[in-house]
Every structure is written in structure tokens, then in C-alpha cells.
Amino acid sequence: MTPRFEELDWKPTPIGDISLRRRRDPLSGDDVYEVKLGDEFLMSSLFTAGEIALARLGLAPLAHRPGLDVVVGGLGLGYTAHAALEEPGVRSLIVVDTLGEVIDWHRRGLVPLGAALGADDRCRLVQGDFFALVHEGRGLDPQAEGRLFHAILLDIDHSPSHVLHPSHAALYQREGLSALARLLHPGGVFALWSNDPPDDDFVSLLADGFQNAAAHVVEFPNPLRGGTSTNTIYVAMKASAPEPKA
Numbered sequence: 653m654t655p656r657f658e659e660l661d662w663k664p665t666p667i668g669d670i671s672l673r674r675r676r677d678p679l680s681g682d683d684v685y686e687v688k689l690g691d692e693f694l695m696s697s698l699f700t701a702g703e704i705a706l707a708r709l710g711l712a713p714l715a716h717r718p719g720l721d722v723v724v725g726g727l728g729l730g731y732t733a734h735a736a737l738e739e740p741g742v743r744s745l746i747v748v749d750t751l752g753e754v755i756d757w758h759r760r761g762l763v764p765l766g767a768a769l770g771a772d773d774r775c776r777l778v779q780g781d782f783f784a785l786v787h788e789g790r791g792l793d794p795q796a797e798g799r800l801f802h803a804i805l806l807d808i809d810h811s812p813s814h815v816l817h818p819s820h821a822a823l824y825q826r827e828g829l830s831a832l833a834r835l836l837h838p839g840g841v842f843a844l845w846s847n848d849p850p851d852d853d854f855v856s857l858l859a860d861g862f863q864n865a866a867a868h869v870v871e872f873p874n875p876l877r878g879g880t881s882t883n884t885i886y887v888a889m890k891a892s893a894p895e896p897k898a
Contacts, residue, residue: 702883707735710843862888
């Protein structure tokens with residue numbers, strides 16, 4: 653039996669001290685994995701509905717297409733990446749995370765989904781600053797500059813207006829979203845997880861550069877507070893290539 657509480661790893665990073673903790677839930681007896689940045693909770697294996705919905709809602713508009721190349725921005729505990737690999741048609745998945753420490757947790761098997769991601773030949777974990785890679789315009793695959801993707805799923809900041817680092821904020825403005833759209837194939841999808849309620853102003857920004865921009869509310873039970881909580885998943889599709897003239 654695992655201890656009631658254990659800090660599995662702790663490291664100083666450029667954005668603050670990050671720690672991985674495991675505790676035993678007193679009600680279910682299950683192990684709960686939690687990630688903290690400084691004194692702030694980033695994620696918990698108790699709350700994965702939003703992370704899974706990010707993959708499912710983000711890839712739903714592409715369900716009819718085979719051979720999908722997908723990027724996930726933010727590895728975390730791996731739930732978005734794992735859900736993406738479960739979707740039919742996904743040919744390749746790159747997961748970009750700025751913290752080598754988080755990637756190392758998966759490679760060392762310290763988190764439950766690490767072994768599954770590591771065993772899937774379609775999945776590649778890449779250490780890099782997602783926001784800098786988009787801004788610099790070279791693309792999200794260090795092995796193939798300028799490579800385009802069918803879907804980009806992003807779960808790093810708490811929301812477009814509550815970012816983990818000031819350098820992230822520019823991505824959620826018109827120019828940043830345009831730069832991100834250039835990394836998508838025509839008809840590709842950008843999807844974003846947010847811990848805040850839907851933001852109509854952000855939906856309008858998305859609609860300026862994408863088609864069919866929408867905010868989806870995901871509701872899930874909250875065993876800590878009781879009742880339910882919600883996340884928001886924004887989904888926007890890039891315009892398809894125009895039909896060739898006859």
C-alpha cells in the first residue's frame with residue numbers, strides 16, 4: 653500500500669518550483685496525483701474531464717479524416733495526450749512541454765499514464781517553449797521546420813486571461829492566434845482548455861481568424877467541494893482551402 657502522502661519529485665524551474673505529489677484518497681482509497689507550481693495547484697488526477705474533453709472536442713470536427721497529425725501543448729499528467737491517441741485517425745502526436753522535469757516524470761513512470769505514452773510509437777515528447785515556438789514561426793516540430801498539423805490542442809495556462817507567465821499572453825491576442833493558425837492545415841482545428849467560464853471577447857477574437865469558433869462548457873463532479881465544477885473548451889476551425897476553379 654502506498655503512503656497516505658508522498659512527494660515523488662521536486663525541482664526548481666525557470667517558472668518556479670514544481671512538485672509532483674501522490675496521496676491516498678480517504679474515501680475511495682485510490683491514489684491521487686497532484687502537480688503544484690510554487691504554492692499553486694496546476695492539476696490533479698481527480699479532475700481529468702476537461703483535459704480529456706479537450707482532445708475529444710478538439711478532434712471531433714476531424715473525425716472523418718484519416719492520418720491526423722496532432723500537437724498537444726502542455727503534457728501535465730498526460731490525460732489530453734492519452735485521449736488524443738485513443739481517437740481514430742490520429743497518425744502522429746507531438747506533446748510540447750517547457751519543463752524537462754515533467755517529461756522526465758513520464759519517462760521514469762512516476763505518473764500513471766507515462767508507460768502508455770512511452771509505449772505508443774505515434775507519440776513523441778518534446779521539451780520546448782510552446783509560445784516561443786509559435787512566435788518564432790519555425791513550427792512546433794523541432795525535427796521538421798514549418799511542419800503543419802491538423803489539430804493543435806493547448807492546455808498550459810489557466811485561461812486566456814490568467815496565464816502562468818506574462819510571455820504567454822501574446823498568444824491569446826489577434827497576432828498570436830494568427831501565428832498559431834499558420835501552423836495548421838486548411839480545415840485544421842485549434843482547441844484550448846480554460847478553467848474560467850466562457851469569455852465572449854475571446855470567442856470573438858477566435859472568430860476573426862478562424863471559422864466556427866465556439867466555447868463548450870464541460871461539467872464534472874467535484875468531490876472536494878461537493879456539487880459540480882466546470883471547465884471551458886474553445887474550439888475553432890481554420891478555413892478550408894478554396895475549391896479549384898473548373
